[in-house]
Structures are given as C-alpha cells and as structure tokens.
Amino acid sequence: MRLLKSLCNTDRVKRLCWPSRHPDIVSGEVPASFTTTSPVCLIANEWKTANANVQAIEDRAIIVHFTPSAGEIHMRVRAWFDDQEVYDFIEEHLPYITRHSMRHYLRGTQLRQASPDRWKEQLLKIMGLDEKVKAIQHLITAPEYANDAERVVAFEAGGFGSRATFYRWKKRFGVT
Numbered sequence: 001m002r003l004l005k006s007l008c009n010t011d012r013v014k015r016l017c018w019p020s021r022h023p024d025i026v027s028g029e030v031p032a033s034f035t036t037t038s039p040v041c042l043i044a045n046e047w048k049t050a051n052a053n054v055q056a057i058e059d060r061a062i063i064v065h066f067t068p069s070a071g072e073i074h075m076r077v078r079a080w081f082d083d084q085e086v087y088d089f090i091e092e093h094l095p096y097i098t099r100h101s102m103r104h105y106l107r108g109t110q111l112r113q114a115s116p117d118r119w120k121e122q123l124l125k126i127m128g129l130d131e132k133v134k135a136i137q138h139l140i141t142a143p144e145y146a147n148d149a150e151r152v153v154a155f156e157a158g159g160f161g162s163r164a165t166f167y168r169w170k171k172r173f174g175v176t
Contacts, residue, residue: 001053008040008060070100077102083109089120096129096137098172136160136169 006016017033024030042061049055068076074087074094081087086108094100104127111119124130139158145151148166155166 001057005053005056005060007036007038008057010060013037070094070097073100073102077105081105083112086112086123089123090127093124093127093129093134096134097127098174099128132160137173140166140170140173140175 003016003018006014013035014037015033015035018025020032022030025032042057047063049058071094074091077087083105086105090097090104090108104123107126108119108123111122115122135158136155139145139151139154139160142151145154148170152163152166156162160166160169
C-alpha cells in the first residue's frame with residue numbers, strides 16, 4: 001500500500017523506494033528506488049474505502065464510477081448479440097433489473113439450449129428477479145395508488161413485508 005500511495009502522489013516526479021534486505025537490492029543488482037512521471041489508472045469492479053490507506057489513495061485520485069443503466073447495457077448488447085428470443089425476454093424485464101450485466105445474455109442462451117422448458121425461470125433468478133420482485137416493483141410504481149401510505153397498505157396486505165421493507169425496496173428500485 002505504501003508503494004501505491006507513493007505512485008499515486010500528485011507530484012509530477014515521484015520517487016518510489018522500498019526498504020528491503022533482499023540480496024539483489026543489497027548487492028545493487030536491483031535498484032532500491034526509482035523515479036517516474038507515469039500517471040496511474042486503477043480499474044476495479046468494486047471499490048471499498050476500507051481504511052486510512054485507501055482514503056489516502058482516494059485523496060490523490062480522480063474517481064470515476066461507471067454504472068450504465070440496464071437500458072444502456074441492453075442497447076450496447078444489441079450490436080453483437082444474436083439470440084433474439086433471449087434478447088426480447090431480457091428486454092421485457094429491464095424495468096425490474098437493478099444490477100444488469102452483459103453476461104446475462106450469454107447465460108440466457110446457454111440456459112435456453114440446455115433447458116428449453118425452464119431457462120426463463122432460471123435466468124430470472126440469475127438476474128435477481130422472480131415474480132415476487134416484479135409484483136413489488138409494480139406495486140411501488142403503480143399509478144392507481146394516490147400515495148405511499150396506500151402503497152404500504154397494499155404491500156403489507158400482499159405479504160411482501162413491513163413498512164420498512166417497502167421503503168427498502170423503493171430505494172433499491174431508485175424510486176423517490
């Protein structure tokens with residue numbers, strides 16, 4: 001972590017060194033330090049600020065979060081994906097997908113070939129959806145309810161959980 005913090009430093013010229021007693025360093029065969037003007041790009045699927053060292057790296061960084069919507073992913077897949085049945089099935093469920101992936105399309109084709117009778121059900125589970133989730137999504141966004149108080153009553157009556165659970169689902173779907 002110490003080397004990474006030094007490398008991510010905002011100085012134009014950065015000096016990196018490591019205190020080591022390794023024989024190659026002690027003999028001078030491998031230098032104990034070097035300077036660089038190289039920029040750094042860290043790419044991660046997930047980033048957590050776990051401690052002060054990670055905070056120090058963040059302080060030296062420009063952080064970009066790439067989180068395309070399910071619709072944007074779907075449009076991008078159209079250019080290369082050729083299984084129209086799977087594509088159309090996923091399109092029907094786009095409003096309910098909160099964490100979409102291009103891999104869902106490939107998995108859908110594999111499932112359709114391996115299990116023609118059950119692939120849709122299996123793919124919905126992989127995408128984190130089922131009929132209950134679809135029903136909750138509909139209830140949360142349905143225009144027939146005048147307000148959230150009415151939605152909460154219907155949510156509880158439908159056996160989906162408590163008032164607090166309703167608001168957790170609402171947050172998950174990004175509904176304000």
